[in-house]
Amino acid sequence: MSKHVMKLIVVLLAIALTVSVALCGIAYFDYPGVFDQDAIPLGLDLSGGSLLVFEADTKESPSADDMNAVISMMRSRLDTLGYTEAAVTKSGEKRIQIEIPEISDPGEASAKLGATAVLTFRNADGDIVLDGDDIAGAKAQYGPTSSVSGKYEHYVSVTLTSAAVSKFSAATTAAAAQSASKKNYISIMLDENVISQPYVSETITSSDIMISGSFDEAGASYLAGVIAAGRLPFALKEIQAQSLSPQLGESALTSSLIAGGIGVILVMLFMMLVYKMPGFVTSIALLEYTAIVAILLVMFRINLSLSGIAGIVLSIGMAVDANCVIFERIKEELRLGRSVPTAVTGGFKRAFTAILDSNITTLIACFVLYFFGTGFILSFAQTLFIGVVVSMFSAIVITRSLLKLAVKLKFNQSRYFGVKREEAAK
Amino acid sequence: MKRINLDTFDIIRHKKLIFSISIALVLFFIASVFLFGFNLDVDFTGGATLTVDFGRATTVEDSDALETLFKDTVQFAPSSIQRTGESQIVVKSTELNATNREALQTAIVEKFKLSTMEGASPISFDNIGGSVSKDIQRSVILSTIIAIVLMLVYITFRFELKSALAAIVCLTLNVIAMLLFYSVFQISVNSNLIACILTILGYSINNTIIVFDRVREIVKSDPMADFNQVINTSVSKSFTRTLNSSITTLLTITMIYIMGTPSVRNFTLPLMIGIVAGFFTSIYLAGPFWSLIRSKKDTEKTQKMKKIKI
Numbered sequence: 173m174s175k176h177v178m179k180l181i182v183v184l185l186a187i188a189l190t191v192s193v194a195l196c197g198i199a200y201f202d203y204p205g206v207f208d209q210d211a212i213p214l215g216l217d218l219s220g221g222s223l224l225v226f227e228a229d230t231k232e233s234p235s236a237d238d239m240n241a242v243i244s245m246m247r248s249r250l251d252t253l254g255y256t257e258a259a260v261t262k263s264g265e266k267r268i269q270i271e272i273p274e275i276s277d278p279g280e281a282s283a284k285l286g287a288t289a290v291l292t293f294r295n296a297d298g299d300i301v302l303d304g305d306d307i308a309g310a311k312a313q314y315g316p317t318s319s320v321s322g323k324y325e326h327y328v329s330v331t332l333t334s335a336a337v338s339k340f341s342a343a344t345t346a347a348a349a350q351s352a353s354k355k356n357y358i359s360i361m362l363d364e365n366v367i368s369q370p371y372v373s374e375t376i377t378s379s380d381i382m383i384s385g386s387f388d389e390a391g392a393s394y395l396a397g398v399i400a401a402g403r404l405p406f407a408l409k410e411i412q413a414q415s416l417s418p419q420l421g422e423s424a425l426t427s428s429l430i431a432g433g434i435g436v437i438l439v440m441l442f443m444m445l446v447y448k449m450p451g452f453v454t455s456i457a458l459l460e461y462t463a464i465v466a467i468l469l470v471m472f473r474i475n476l477s478l479s480g481i482a483g484i485v486l487s488i489g490m491a492v493d494a495n496c497v498i499f500e501r502i503k504e505e506l507r508l509g510r511s512v513p514t515a516v517t518g519g520f521k522r523a524f525t526a527i528l529d530s531n532i533t534t535l536i537a538c539f540v541l542y543f544f545g546t547g548f549i550l551s552f553a554q555t556l557f558i559g560v561v562v563s564m565f566s567a568i569v570i571t572r573s574l575l576k577l578a579v580k581l582k583f584n585q586s587r588y589f590g591v592k593r594e595e596a597a598k
Numbered sequence: 599m600k601r602i603n604l605d606t607f608d609i610i611r612h613k614k615l616i617f618s619i620s621i622a623l624v625l626f627f628i629a630s631v632f633l634f635g636f637n638l639d640v641d642f643t644g645g646a647t648l649t650v651d652f653g654r655a656t657t658v659e660d661s662d663a664l665e666t667l668f669k670d671t672v673q674f675a676p677s678s679i680q681r682t683g684e685s686q687i688v689v690k691s692t693e694l695n696a697t698n699r700e701a702l703q704t705a706i707v708e709k710f711k712l713s714t715m716e717g718a719s720p721i722s723f724d725n726i727g728g729s730v731s732k733d734i735q736r737s738v739i740l741s742t743i744i745a746i747v748l749m750l751v752y753i754t755f756r757f758e759l760k761s762a763l764a765a766i767v768c769l770t771l772n773v774i775a776m777l778l779f780y781s782v783f784q785i786s787v788n789s790n791l792i793a794c795i796l797t798i799l800g801y802s803i804n805n806t807i808i809v810f811d812r813v814r815e816i817v818k819s820d821p822m823a824d825f826n827q828v829i830n831t832s833v834s835k836s837f838t839r840t841l842n843s844s845i846t847t848l849l850t851i852t853m854i855y856i857m858g859t860p861s862v863r864n865f866t867l868p869l870m871i872g873i874v875a876g877f878f879t880s881i882y883l884a885g886p887f888w889s890l891i892r893s894k895k896d897t898e899k900t901q902k903m904k905k906i907k908i
Contacts, residue, residue, distance in 0.1 A: 227727075411730050412725060428854055431857035434853050435851070486847070522815070532752060533749050544744070
């Protein structure tokens with residue numbers, strides 16, 4: 173077997189491998205295939221669900237600490253409502269965006285999430301001993317919690333206002349006295365939910381309280397956030413609420429995928445019809461291109477929305493475009509009377525600057541979208557970016573190596589490139 | 599089959615016609631903006647959109663009943679009500695607060711006996727406050743301008759300033775063609791538009807660059823060549839490639855258009871228009887326009903060279 177046949181087999185095997193990884197994933201690494209459930213996170217327009225955006229109702233920009241407190245508070249409320257899959261993100265300086273997948277009726281959630289946080293410290297009988305106004309601040313910290321053991325732990329340090337110190341000392345005295353009946357605790361409550369229930373062993377007279385007890389880092393900062401939320405200097409206003417029924421989204425995804433598949437097959441047929449042998453090479457490269465894009469989408473967990481699908485379709489167009497540029501150049505070289513191997517090398521060389529410049533301008537658009545866009549625009553920018561980069565790789569590396577191998581394997585007559593012999597001889 | 603002889607593809611000769619068509623397009627656009635305006639979606643105006651999926655074909659009675667129900671429930675009339683797709687009715691109004699949305703949801707499901715499967719609702723809401731819609735507007739304008747300026751810088755760096763200007767004129771015309779379409783057919787203008795515009799910017803600049811790349815190559819090998827002739831040759835040589843790649847891109851997008859849901863259609867149709875417009879501007883406008891703004895300096899240069907020769 174000749175060296176070139178071996179090479180061709182290696183290249184084709186590599187392509188087959190990527191395609192199968194894209195389809196089936198790698199079970200050993202728990203890496204999912206593209207069609208596996210949850211392999212690619214779907215945007216709200218595809219999965220169905222609700223989007224809520226709240227804005228801090230204040231003129232000045234709220235501090236980062238305050239916004240983090242809002243995020244903690246939202247998480248707490250979402251968990252209480254049972255929306256454990258919801259995503260809470262900060263958007264801009266004073267906005268919080270909440271995405272709740274698969275719930276297309278955000279009415280109730282919206283009212284509850286947007287309510288002003290009510291933080292209370294209560295004793296075992298449910299009497300309020302402190303409220304949000306008594307808290308000056310809360311921070312998650314890491315250090316020794318007991319002077320005896322000196323053990324380092326995550327804990328939450330709460331600072332009380334000076335007026336609250338005496339109230340809290342009275343409450344802790346009362347609580348500590350009840351240690352016999354195990355009612356010596358103070359409940360920290362947000363709205364009507366118990367967030368934490370630390371036990372009190374002695375009267376606390378300082379303005380700094382330490383709440384400790386098997387916290388990890390996330391747990392401590394979460395509690396600190398919730399406590400801080402009780403003293404937020406602003407209310408939250410709902411400024412956007414969107415809900416999409418999942419049936420709508422599902423049919424949009426399926427139909428777009430089928431349409432995309434048919435579209436790609438049509439493109440392959442068109443390329444083979446117009447460019448003959450190189451068109452066939454393009455079809456193989458296109459298969460590999462689709463597989464690589466699918467793998468990257470899964471790898472980077474790109475949030476796919478309808479606009480993302482549009483980005484992919486567009487980048488397929490661009491991948492094919494690079495091939496058209498190259499093949500037209502090769503044809504031209506052939507018509508100038510060059511031999512097939514020279515024409516192929518020359519075609520790629522001459523097409524390179526055009527492909528580079530045109531792709532870079534598209535990438536510029538991608539970057540601008542990525543930095544200025546939000547939500548579904550982001551999805552579009554990401555898929556288009558991946559698509560454009562992979563399409564350059566596909567045209568410059570895959571198509572070229574396959575085409576060069578094909579030429580070495582005796583596909584070296586100009587008619588395979590759609591140029592008639594008399595034209596070439598001209 | 600009769601073949602067009604590409605070597606004699608004289609585009610410069612038709613430049614008056616090309617420029618007239620371009621100017622006419624711009625005039626049409628201005629007229630259309632004044633006559634029809636745009637069908638701005640809540641993304642841009644702020645307000646609420648309510649989409650009810652009946653799960654069956656809708657009738658005029660449904661839409662009238664829905665309008666009355668809306669009025670009775672929230673105590674104000676919707677700004678528009680429209681039957682779209684096969685089974686949907688879209689109601690637009692000013693902003694709806696959470697209480698109103700909840701009330702509408704219950705009332706509509708009850709009145710039309712719509713099925714609600716586990717958590718799935720036949721009703722979709724989109725409620726956008728004024729501050730958000732302003733931000734969306736700003737991001738559309740800002741990102742388009744920034745993208746265009748950055749492309750201009752890149753093309754100037756790789757080619758020359760005048761080619762960049764020509765490319766930008768083409769891009770603008772493409773976007774105008776798209777917007778004209780949005781305006782005439784009253785397609786709802788929402789955040790999708792920004793994705794469409796930037797797609798078309800990115801795509802049609804490709805075509806233009808392919809032509810300019812030829813120009814750059816020919817001028818490099820033969821600096822004395824007549825610029826108009828260079829443009830003609832470059833356009834002829836890029837013609838097949840531009841046609842083929844526009845066809846392949848249209849193939850996939852058309853399939854998605856044919857098989858897609860209404861929301862996807864709204865997205866793909868302007869893209870198709872943009873790609874067709876991109877084909878025409880890159881082939882017929884980009885080269886002649888570059889030659890137009892370059893010609894004076896170019897002629898002087900060539901004449902000087904010729905004098906030296908004599």
